[in-house]
Amino acid sequence: MSAGAVAQETGAALARSDADGLNATLYWSQEWLDAQAGVIDRRASAGETLPLAAIPVALKDNIVTTDAPTTCASRILEGFVASYESTASARLRSAGALIACKSNLDEFAMGSSTEHSAFGRVRHPLDPERVPGGSSGGSAALVAAGVVPAALGSETGGSVRQPASFCGVVGVKPTYGRVSRYGLVAFGSSLDCVSVFGRTVSDASRVLEVISGPDPLDATSLDMDPVRPAAGRRDLAGVRIGLPREYFPPDLDAGIRAGLDRTIAAVRALGAEIVDVSLPHTRYAVPTYYIIAPAEASANLARFDGVRYGQRRVGPEGDIRSLYRATRGAGFGPEVRRRVLVGTYVLSAGYYDAYYRKAQRVRGLIAADFAAVFGTGVDLLLTPTTPTTAFRAGEKTADPVSMYLADIFVSAVNLAGLPALSLPVGRSEGLPVGAQLIAPSRRDELMLEVAAVIERTVPAAEDVR
Amino acid sequence: MTIGRDQVLHAARLAEIAVDEHELDALVTQMARIVAYVEQLDEVADDAGVAPYAGGPAEVRLRDDVVRPAALAHPVSDMAPEFRQGFFLVPLRGTMEDEA
Numbered sequence: 001m002s003a004g005a006v007a008q009e010t011g012a013a014l015a016r017s018d019a020d021g022l023n024a025t026l027y028w029s030q031e032w033l034d035a036q037a038g039v040i041d042r043r044a045s046a047g048e049t050l051p052l053a054a055i056p057v058a059l060k061d062n063i064v065t066t067d068a069p070t071t072c073a074s075r076i077l078e079g080f081v082a083s084y085e086s087t088a089s090a091r092l093r094s095a096g097a098l099i100a101c102k103s104n105l106d107e108f109a110m111g112s113s114t115e116h117s118a119f120g121r122v123r124h125p126l127d128p129e130r131v132p133g134g135s136s137g138g139s140a141a142l143v144a145a146g147v148v149p150a151a152l153g154s155e156t157g158g159s160v161r162q163p164a165s166f167c168g169v170v171g172v173k174p175t176y177g178r179v180s181r182y183g184l185v186a187f188g189s190s191l192d193c194v195s196v197f198g199r200t201v202s203d204a205s206r207v208l209e210v211i212s213g214p215d216p217l218d219a220t221s222l223d224m225d226p227v228r229p230a231a232g233r234r235d236l237a238g239v240r241i242g243l244p245r246e247y248f249p250p251d252l253d254a255g256i257r258a259g260l261d262r263t264i265a266a267v268r269a270l271g272a273e274i275v276d277v278s279l280p281h282t283r284y285a286v287p288t289y290y291i292i293a294p295a296e297a298s299a300n301l302a303r304f305d306g307v308r309y310g311q312r313r314v315g316p317e318g319d320i321r322s323l324y325r326a327t328r329g330a331g332f333g334p335e336v337r338r339r340v341l342v343g344t345y346v347l348s349a350g351y352y353d354a355y356y357r358k359a360q361r362v363r364g365l366i367a368a369d370f371a372a373v374f375g376t377g378v379d380l381l382l383t384p385t386t387p388t389t390a391f392r393a394g395e396k397t398a399d400p401v402s403m404y405l406a407d408i409f410v411s412a413v414n415l416a417g418l419p420a421l422s423l424p425v426g427r428s429e430g431l432p433v434g435a436q437l438i439a440p441s442r443r444d445e446l447m448l449e450v451a452a453v454i455e456r457t458v459p460a461a462e463d464v465r
Numbered sequence: 466m467t468i469g470r471d472q473v474l475h476a477a478r479l480a481e482i483a484v485d486e487h488e489l490d491a492l493v494t495q496m497a498r499i500v501a502y503v504e505q506l507d508e509v510a511d512d513a514g515v516a517p518y519a520g521g522p523a524e525v526r527l528r529d530d531v532v533r534p535a536a537l538a539h540p541v542s543d544m545a546p547e548f549r550q551g552f553f554l555v556p557l558r559g560t561m562e563d564e565a
Binding site: 175176177190191219220221222223281284287288290291298302305315319320321324325326328329330332337338340341342344345346348355358359360361362363364365366367368399400401404415416417 | 468472473475476477479480481482483484485492495496498499500502503504505506507508509511512513515516517518519520521522525550551552
């Protein structure tokens with residue numbers, strides 16, 4: 001099929017999803033798709049090898065592009081068009097991919113439900129009353145709805161794996177540094193990671209292979225080859241999989257437990273050795289995250305001041321500081337303001353040691369827990385991705401801490417910089433259940449190879465409860 | 466530590482974010498809840514001497530978080546004598562062109 005035909009089909013699918021009220025897109029146009037397709041078709045005709053020829057890929061709208069606006073779902077950046085292209089999207093284009101749309105997200109990627117978008121919440125494709133998870137909820141919903149086969153999201157504390165689990169798709173967060181952060185709008189720089197959604201492990205792997213690899217434009221990028229899992233693994237003989245007991249609490253949702261139980265049984269039947277392990281500092285991951293991420297966000301978002309980017313408001317005093325305050329007060333939504341204020345507070349004089357320095361040390365303990373377990377010969381960890389299936393819209397917006405706890409099984413991975421993915425392993429009362437695989441640093445390939453074996457064995461859309 | 470109106474307004478001033486009076490009480494309640502939640506890290510007693518974790522390649526490491534003097538060849542006052550609200554004041558562009 002020509003890229004031109006794919007562009008027409010993709011446009012029709014995007015239009016249907018918008019008309020259905022999914023609210024997963026923030027920018028696309030048929031002209032824009034057609035123009036990209038023209039370039040792809042010309043390159044293919046000239047004999048170029050394009051590993052993702054005309055594959056439609058949605059981009060979370062915190063990944064900058066020069067031919068489309070980047071809003072981060074914030075009023076403060078409404079209408080902003082970047083002057084440079086992100087490394088991830090440039091590599092997708094170079095591989096012949098069709099950038100399908102800029103997708104909706106929680107404002108500046110701060111949220112777990114995509115309810116905190118300035119442009120309205122994203123609906124769950126299976127139940128519009130529920131959330132798709134977040135913050136990359138638009139990308140997850142578009143893949144789950146069959147609009148695109150793959151999408152880019154970003155993770156700071158689980159923002160791809162959690163919505164992947166809620167929506168029943170594959171979500172892969174690589175080792176910190178394996179994909180360049182150049183052109184990903186910064187939120188928590190020590191945590192941020194461009195990540196991938198796919199309908200299948202294979203789809204996600206193909207996209208990850210294209211966007212990963214060293215980049216001189218990101219000092220934290222790792223000097224490693226692109227992520228390229230080997231094909232052909234048929235079983236899990238010789239693989240040792242740990243079940244961290246802190247991720248299987250007695251009050252775990254019964255549907256989630258049923259999904260994990262069948263996955264554990266399948267993994268064992270495939271020849272893996274299952275061992276019980278402990279990560280004792282797990283319970284401190286969310287509070288640690290909610291000190292470090294807001295602290296980094298308060299510094300990173302200082303640049304949105306009404307002078308250099310986007311919207312501007314003149315304050316009552318008419319001077320520059322009044323302009324900053326008015327612009328930021330009106331431009332940031334409630335969750336972003338809360339996090340910037342918390343971040344400013346924990347970094348402020350007199351509180352730095354009690355909060356930020358303490359959290360940095362606990363982060364070291366959390367990373368050490370993982371290193372200790374993997375040091376005993378455990379190859380991978382298997383856990384639930386989320387404590388429940390997709391919750392109802394509005395259920396957690398009144399209490400920010402209850403929303404934060406939706407990320408209880410995903411945020412430790414980001415603090416430790418590890419690769420992890422979420423894989424659909426069944427449905428509970430019609431809603432997807434996700435299982436999480438966590439790998440040692442730089443072992444992304446092993447994780448994807450094992451996930452592909454599990455995917456072939458455990459039916460993703462079968463009811464478990 | 467208790468979060469009240471004064472702490473929230475102080476953080477808002479530092480963060481250069483206008484907060485309306487009518488939303489302040491709700492913001493104080495939410496921030497107090499968040500700060501009380503993260504304070505459970507005080508329970509962690511085995512963190513003495515633990516090095517902060519940093520991802521990425523080993524050669525990229527955080528520098529010490531200390532205030533250091535800026536290494537300028539000439540004092541700022543030699544180049545830009547006027548400084549107001551965090552900005553250096555320079556002649557208007559038209560003025561400079563006229564003088565040229």
